[in-house]
Amino acid sequence: MTLSQLDYIVAVDTYRHFATAADACHVTQPTLSMQIQKLEDELGILVFDRSKQPVVPTETGQAILAQARDVLRAARRIPEIVSESKEDFRGDFRIGIIPTLAPYLLPYFIGEFVGKYPSVSVHVQELVTEQVVEKLRNGLIDVGLVVTPLEENGITEMPLFQEPFVAYAADANPMLSKATVSSADLLSDGLWLLTEGHCFRTQVMNLCGADRHANGKTTLRYETGSLETLIKLIDKQDGFTLLPYLATLDMEAARRARLRPFDAPAPVREVSLVMHRSFLKRQLINAFRQEILAHLPAELMNTTRRGTVMKVR
Missing domain, CATH: 1.10.10.10 (Winged helix-like DNA-binding domain superfamily/Winged helix DNA-binding domain)
Incomplete structure (x- = not known):
């Protein structure tokens, strides 16, 4: 053998x-x-x-x-x-990241990371959580950036930060008459969701209690694979959705006016690095983690530390 x-x-x-x-x-x-x-x-x-x-x-x-x-x-x-003993980082570094994180988190740190380790060839793939786990098990990626807990056998989770949810509503939606929103406000009709397979969809449905709409209203009006598409649809149509905090930081003033934070305890999602239990490239993964934490937006760090939170799974 x-x-x-x-x-x-x-x-x-x-x-x-x-x-x-x-x-x-x-x-x-x-x-x-x-x-x-x-x-x-x-x-x-x-x-x-x-x-x-x-x-x-x-x-x-x-x-x-x-x-x-x-x-x-x-x-x-x-x-x-x-x-690692020579601090000689080189070779391929394969990263899987979920689509509701990739465009909002990567720009903050990926350029600095690549610049610090020029002998490392970085490959980034946008994958849903199930694909990240499968590729980790098969050794096709080295690390994943996902929302946890996963509680998957053989997968190690390394929490990074907690990201709050915020509500985003159309101009005519009653939510915008309030300074903050509560879970009860989410039971109204007009919820827009991502397609099946996105963990953010599941988290939103769990928070909104979508399965409790027994009054005949159609809470699922439309499904898409893009948060940006949800935002544009709400801008032109009606209804509301929930967004992860990072997706709101670069919004123009007109869109920021359509955002509403939650009452305490604010719902959050836990963002983590995930690896196979016998993962390789340990020092490189640790350097990757440090680079992410060093470049998180101050607004996110402040929000994560503020008050009590409610983790949404």
């Missing part, structure tokens, strides 16, 4: 296709297939059920693959320890 053979079976499990896995491992498909067959012969079991398309691991194969991933992470940790 060799590390290369473990690399090959993990690649097949990740891509569920022998040719694609071979390309990812920079070998020919016959070489990859032969080495996997050799490993299976040595173990006396089948790692993959080749009768199904796409190929899937057998029940025993699933346990072997989980162990193989741990072995490969441990092996890759050795040269990383040497690099």
Whole structure:
């Protein structure tokens, strides 16, 4: 059994296709297939059920693959320890970030981070939370920026800050007659939401109690994948939505007039870094964390520290 053979079976499990896995491992498909067959012969079991398309691991194969991933992470940790001792950060750094954070948080720090570590090639992907977790498990990204708690087995969470929610309403909406809003105000008709798959949608629905609208009103008027689209629709139409605080900081005056904070305790979401439990690039991830915290807007830091809060999941 060799590390290369473990690399090959993990690649097949990740891509569920022998040719694609071979390309990812920079070998020919016959070489990859032969080495996997050799490993299976040595173990006396089948790692993959080749009768199904796409190929899937057998029940025993699933346990072997989980162990193989741990072995490969441990092996890759050795040269990383040497690099960290020399403070020599280099190589790829793959980041997954949810869409309701990416355009509002990244601009504050990503340029400074790249400038400090020119030998690191930074790759950023916008992914929904489920995709972040899957890619962390498969070793396809190094770290995620998501809203927690996730309570996912094998995933380590490192909280960064708490981000308040604010209400955003159309000019004619009764919410704008108040200085602050409460959870009771959210039970009115006219809520606009993100599409399925966005954790922010779930948090808004939990806060608004969308499942309690038993009076026949249609609370879900429209769904979109973009907070900016929600804002523009409300500007031109009617209704209201909730926004994360970072999404409001660069708003023009006309839009800021449509924002309302919440009564205490203010609802917040917890933003965290997430990694696989046996994560690599530890010092680089810590440097990444420090860069984020050093460049958070003062308004957010002040808001996070102020008064009592209510975490929304």
